[in-house]
Amino acid sequence: MQVLFINAGAKSSGATQQILLTAQNALVPDVTSQVICLGERNIGFCKGCMSCYETGTCAQRDEMESLMDAIDAAQVLVIAAPSYWADVPGQFKVFIDRCTVYGDTNPHPSHRALRSGKVCYAFALRAGKRPMECEHIIGTIAYWCGHMNIQLGGSMYF
Ligand SMILES: Cc1cc2nc3c(=O)[nH]c(=O)nc-3n(C[C@H](O)[C@H](O)[C@H](O)COP(=O)(O)O)c2cc1C
Structure with missing residues (x-):
């Protein structure tokens, strides 16, 4: 089994990364895993050109x-996503927007979609105390899962 831990924050030196590394360390040995940080990936924002609806692929190469x-x-x-202004960090939103190629709203008959059967666990964290912001972030991840044919297995916030 392969587990991919996605740090949806800006950096791999903060609390988000620590939470994911703690979860990764708890995995049984025969599970392969990696942790990636969206903020350290070169992913350009969606230009809204909608060419992925016409071609099934994105015009951008990154x-x-x-x-x-x-x-x-x-x-x-x-x-795992930290709260930035009571919402998901910008790079995570950029990533979600770029999933327009892969999601179930893309009408192109041969657009790329993810293989079925995936399960996603959602973590949210913030500096403040009230849970509302974290619930909103988990809602965003759940919405993404819904359109990507991924089952939300559970969620937790810090
Ligand atoms: C740009 C920015 C905006 C933030 N906005 C909020 C916020 O609205 N509410 C909150 O509780 N914490 C906010 N925080 C705090 C972060 O959620 C918190 O420090 C978190 O640990 C950051 O994750 P990191 O340590 O992995 O970078 C903000 C942090 C940054 C950098």
């Missing part, structure tokens, strides 16, 4: 495709 290869290779995803 790290998005290799990232989706890693996501598709995993059976389990763990996404």
